Amino acid sequence: MNRQKCEVLSAKRWGVYHSITLVAPEIAEEARPGQFVQVAMPPGRDFLLRRPFSIHQASRTGGWAGTLEIAFTAVGPGTEWLTTVEAHDSLDVVGPLGRPFPLPRAPTNCLLIGGGYGAAPLYFLGQDLRAKGSRVDMIVGAKTQERVFKPVEAKRLSVSVSTTTEDGSLGERGNVTDVLPGMMARCESKVVYACGPNGMLRAVAEYCSEQGIPSQVAVEELMACGMGVCWTCVVPVVHRDGRGWSYERSCYEGPVFSGARVWWEKWLGGRSTPVQTPPEGFRLEEMTAEGVGTWPPG
Amino acid sequence: MAARVSLRTNLAGIQLPTPVLAASGTFGSGRELAGMVDLREVGGIVTKSVTPRPVKGMPTPRMAETPSGMLNAIGLQNPGVEAFVEKDGPFIEQAGVPVIVSIAGRSVQEFAEVAVMVSKIRGVVGIEANISCPNVERRGEVFARDPVAAADVLSTVTRMTHLPVLAKLTADVTDIVEVAQAVVRAGAHGLSLINTLLGMAIDVDAFRPRLGGVTGGLSGPAIRAVAVRCVYEVSQALPDVPIIGIGGVVDARSAVEFLLAGATAVAVGTANYFDPHATVEIARGIGEFLAAKGMSTPEDLRGRLVTPSRPQEPVYLGG
Ligand SMILES: Cc1cc2nc3c(=O)[nH]c(=O)nc-3n(C[C@H](O)[C@H](O)[C@H](O)COP(=O)(O)OP(=O)(O)OC[C@H]3O[C@@H](n4cnc5c(N)ncnc54)[C@H](O)[C@@H]3O)c2cc1C
Ligand SMILES: Cc1cc2nc3c(=O)[nH]c(=O)nc-3n(C[C@H](O)[C@H](O)[C@H](O)COP(=O)(O)O)c2cc1C
Ligand code: FES
Numbered sequence: 001m002n003r004q005k006c007e008v009l010s011a012k013r014w015g016v017y018h019s020i021t022l023v024a025p026e027i028a029e030e031a032r033p034g035q036f037v038q039v040a041m042p043p044g045r046d047f048l049l050r051r052p053f054s055i056h057q058a059s060r061t062g063g064w065a066g067t068l069e070i071a072f073t074a075v076g077p078g079t080e081w082l083t084t085v086e087a088h089d090s091l092d093v094v095g096p097l098g099r100p101f102p103l104p105r106a107p108t109n110c111l112l113i114g115g116g117y118g119a120a121p122l123y124f125l126g127q128d129l130r131a132k133g134s135r136v137d138m139i140v141g142a143k144t145q146e147r148v149f150k151p152v153e154a155k156r157l158s159v160s161v162s163t164t165t166e167d168g169s170l171g172e173r174g175n176v177t178d179v180l181p182g183m184m185a186r187c188e189s190k191v192v193y194a195c196g197p198n199g200m201l202r203a204v205a206e207y208c209s210e211q212g213i214p215s216q217v218a219v220e221e222l223m224a225c226g227m228g229v230c231w232t233c234v235v236p237v238v239h240r241d242g243r244g245w246s247y248e249r250s251c252y253e254g255p256v257f258s259g260a261r262v263w264w265e266k267w268l269g270g271r272s273t274p275v276q277t278p279p280e281g282f283r284l285e286e287m288t289a290e291g292v293g294t295w296p297p298g
Numbered sequence: 299m300a301a302r303v304s305l306r307t308n309l310a311g312i313q314l315p316t317p318v319l320a321a322s323g324t325f326g327s328g329r330e331l332a333g334m335v336d337l338r339e340v341g342g343i344v345t346k347s348v349t350p351r352p353v354k355g356m357p358t359p360r361m362a363e364t365p366s367g368m369l370n371a372i373g374l375q376n377p378g379v380e381a382f383v384e385k386d387g388p389f390i391e392q393a394g395v396p397v398i399v400s401i402a403g404r405s406v407q408e409f410a411e412v413a414v415m416v417s418k419i420r421g422v423v424g425i426e427a428n429i430s431c432p433n434v435e436r437r438g439e440v441f442a443r444d445p446v447a448a449a450d451v452l453s454t455v456t457r458m459t460h461l462p463v464l465a466k467l468t469a470d471v472t473d474i475v476e477v478a479q480a481v482v483r484a485g486a487h488g489l490s491l492i493n494t495l496l497g498m499a500i501d502v503d504a505f506r507p508r509l510g511g512v513t514g515g516l517s518g519p520a521i522r523a524v525a526v527r528c529v530y531e532v533s534q535a536l537p538d539v540p541i542i543g544i545g546g547v548v549d550a551r552s553a554v555e556f557l558l559a560g561a562t563a564v565a566v567g568t569a570n571y572f573d574p575h576a577t578v579e580i581a582r583g584i585g586e587f588l589a590a591k592g593m594s595t596p597e598d599l600r601g602r603l604v605t606p607s608r609p610q611e612p613v614y615l616g617g
Contacts, residue, residue: 232361
């Protein structure tokens with residue numbers, strides 16, 4: 001974890017997305033796919049906290065060595081302000097933060113699923129997976145065509161790509177989970193990586209658990225510090241040995257968690273789709289002790 | 299000629315390299331940030347509150363940003379004192395920074411249990427009793443809102459440890475001076491003023507509270523004026539009791555406000571989140587402020603507040 005005053009090398013815009021490339025040698029050097037940075041807001045405003053962004057690209061070698069790119073959409077005062085940032089401005093950035101996507105020990109077939117700006121870290125991940133000999137396939141989904149994140153680059157990176165939009169303006173109409181079973185079968189995927197809206201991650205993780213395929217998902221929670229000291233960003237996670245659960249910090253133990261160990265029902269409410277087997281080693285007593293009824297639910 | 303400035307501070311017998319500490323719950327035990335912040339430059343660390351047994355804490359969302367501040371509802375999540383001693387103990391012993399352990403409990407007995415356990419960690423220089431938590435023996439009434447319950451905790455904790463004990467009070471009371479006097483009479487060696495203020499924020503599109511816990515603690519510059527007033531009132535009533543001023547300290551000038559109001563030291567909370575070096579930079583800034591004023595120690599600022607000499611006007615609430 002480093003804190004750097006970073007010069008903005010370039011600020012770009014495509015569709016609804018903005019991207020900022022920073023000169024951040026210390027952060028770029030350590031950065032791994034799935035990690036994020038915390039960007040400080042300008043002083044003198046009434047919003048104080050840093051804003052978290054996935055690392056979209058980090059160049060450790062080559063002509064762009066020491067640079068870092070984030071990509072974002074404007075949704076509120078912090079991201080609105082970031083859209084006004086220009087080349088040669090300086091940003092105060094802390095990173096790289098959090099647990100990255102774990103890579104498979106041996107090359108295998110990997111399916112990468114991104115929803116909206118959630119696709120941002122997957123290109124960095126895809127490059128690392130390919131460099132280590134894995135096969136990469138992608139599902140890129142969004143509400144509308146202009147929100148589909150870099151569909152052309154997805155094609156360049158993957159053996160096959162499936163695109164979905166909710167309104168059908170690009171690719172198939174529907175969500176990523178509609179095409180997930182077909183893609184997983186066609187690509188003979190052995191590992192699934194996903195980043196996007198939490199509801200999408202839940203659907204992906206639950207399907208993977210049902211199929212007995214490991215999933216690694218990068219979640220989002222409100223973060224005050226991003227550095228592991230405030231405990232605001234927690235997600236309920238089942239312990240590795242299956243004995244109980246605790247709230248783990250999505251900025252420290254996450255943002256990448258095993259999809260099978262996130263207790264989605266407790267976190268996001270509602271009812272989980274029934275799964276054949278509880279997450280590995282999960283004990284029924286732990287669930288009932290919390291007064292949420294029996295496992296599996298439904 | 300510029301005066302030689304020394305930032306060394308004696309807080310209730312605790313020797314601090316600077317008068318700027320990290321407030322409880324905003325710096326962990328220092329372990330997470332040690333790679334980025336040189337802890338030897340931090341005045342002191344007050345750890346996140348620890349309880350006898352593990353506490354799972356509140357459901358999310360636990361945080362909501364509000365104008366010039368934030369609300370939090372963590373629910374004192376912590377791994378319990380045994381895990382704390384095991385995991386953070388070795389770190390604290392060699393951290394190179396004075397560490398004050400914040401303790402909490404749901405009964406006087408629970409406070410006592412934790413006090414005994416944490417007093418055994420070498421390197422711990424003091425205890426802060428976070429009495430802004432519910433007392434299960436009194437239908438969940440917050441200790442710090444009841445001078446009798448607050449005094450009970452402090453008289454017990456001070457008997458259980460050889461370390462100096464600070465009482466951390468809430469400003470969500472009718473008369474903070476009354477509570478301060480009660481805990482000092484019970485043996486508290488110093489006071490930490492203030493904890494977060496109870497607040498609430500609502501998502502008007504969803505028709506829902508923005509926190510999972512519905513209400514939560516407000517912190518940041520939004521509460522500074524309330525905190526300064528509390529420090530001022532308490533230090534007027536108890537001029538010999540050392541006070542850590544807490545609430546919206548973000549820079550040297552806001553820290554100096556507290557020192558002028560009567561605090562011996564300050565603790566930085568929310569500012570650590572957006573500026574992890576805040577404690578270090580604020581201490582440096584206080585040094586520069588003192589030098590510019592021809593002063594040599596932070597102690598020189600205490601009691602230097604100039605107030606109207608006429609008898610104090612009655613207080614009007616609301617204009
Ligand atoms: C690990 C992580 C990675 C992220 N990566 C990206 C990315 O690559 N691209 C991108 O566009 N966005 C990303 N986000 C979401 C991004 O942080 C928010 O859109 C941004 O903080 C909104 O700030 P604001 O001031 O514009 O909005 P406001 O809604 O006014 O923000 C108010 C507060 O809520 C927080 N907040 C608001 N939305 C979110 C959210 N979705 N997740 C977490 N905190 C939020 C803000 O940080 C701030 O503290 C990521 C979030 C997390 C947690
Ligand atoms: C996320 C968060 C967690 C906190 N946890 C604790 C705690 O465990 N114990 C405690 O005594 N105070 C806790 N506090 C209160 C702070 O120590 C401090 O009193 C308060 O935030 C006001 O200071 P500030 O305005 O500088 O943040 C917490 C504050 C925040 C924002
Ligand atoms: S955001 Fe503070 S602990 Fe994760």
